[in-house]
Amino acid sequence: MTQPWYSTCDSRMAFMELVFEDWRIRSYRPEDLAALLRYAGERAVSVQLRDRFPYPYTHEAGEEWLRRMAEQQPETDFAIATGSHLIGGIGLELRDDVERGSAEVGYWLGQPFWGRGIATAALQAFCGWAFSHFGLVRLQACVFESNPASGRVLEKSGFRLEGRLRQAVLKEGRRMDMLVYGLLKPTG
Numbered sequence: 001m002t003q004p005w006y007s008t009c010d011s012r013m014a015f016m017e018l019v020f021e022d023w024r025i026r027s028y029r030p031e032d033l034a035a036l037l038r039y040a041g042e043r044a045v046s047v048q049l050r051d052r053f054p055y056p057y058t059h060e061a062g063e064e065w066l067r068r069m070a071e072q073q074p075e076t077d078f079a080i081a082t083g084s085h086l087i088g089g090i091g092l093e094l095r096d097d098v099e100r101g102s103a104e105v106g107y108w109l110g111q112p113f114w115g116r117g118i119a120t121a122a123l124q125a126f127c128g129w130a131f132s133h134f135g136l137v138r139l140q141a142c143v144f145e146s147n148p149a150s151g152r153v154l155e156k157s158g159f160r161l162e163g164r165l166r167q168a169v170l171k172e173g174r175r176m177d178m179l180v181y182g183l184l185k186p187t188g
């Protein structure tokens with residue numbers, strides 16, 4: 001993997017862009033709406049995500065998301081994009097209290113882009129940035145047992161399967177286990 005290239009990302013006034021291979025992780029833009037509706041609206045995407053990721057993904061939901069992203073501080077959610085348009089999303093939920101210094105990572109890609117290694121490359125680049133930008137020591141990801149592709153993305157990115165929360169998820173009427181993966185900040 002080529003080393004990602006970072007541009008400025010120190011304040012919400014600056015535009016974050018992290019270039020990896022032929023792709024980018026960058027701040028959301030108002031003009032992302034059409035691609036967001038098209039790709040986030042696929043049921044194959046939402047079925048693997050928490051219910052707060054809406055389905056159907058309405059025009060209002062897309063506008064509201066981009067409005068929130070324009071004001072998000074600190075900026076923790078980003079588009080995965082080609083040079084010209086959005087193809088997915090990646091983000092972090094920073095933990096606090098005794099879990100300070102750790103965060104949960106989440107990601108999705110539009111279905112036409114699956115199976116090309118993009119999520120793995122994006123996650124690797126994003127984790128490197130997140131560890132140093134937020135001073136984190138640990139990242140974790142929660143995967144439904146129905147989602148082996150995401151488990152594979154995490155394993156290819158160095159995450160370890162740490163636990164199985166039995167019957168922790170109820171998604172679209174199906175009760176299932178949640179798999180917890182963890183990655184510690186590399187030392188040295």
Ligand SMILES: CC(C)(COP(=O)(O)OP(=O)(O)OC[C@H]1O[C@@H](n2cnc3c(N)ncnc32)[C@H](O)[C@@H]1OP(=O)(O)O)[C@@H](O)C(=O)NCCC(=O)NCCS
Binds near residue numbers: 045
């Ligand atoms: C999960 C997701 C991000 C993967 O994106 P992607 O760009 O296709 O991932 P990659 O190409 O980097 O890697 C996918 C890996 O999973 C494997 N895979 C795909 N389907 C699989 C399946 N049903 N069982 C086992 N492995 C599978 C692929 O073979 C590949 O592994 P390999 O490189 O060893 O062959 C994408 O499918 C997605 O957005 N899904 C919906 C949202 C989602 O699940 N988000 C994550 C929530 S935890």
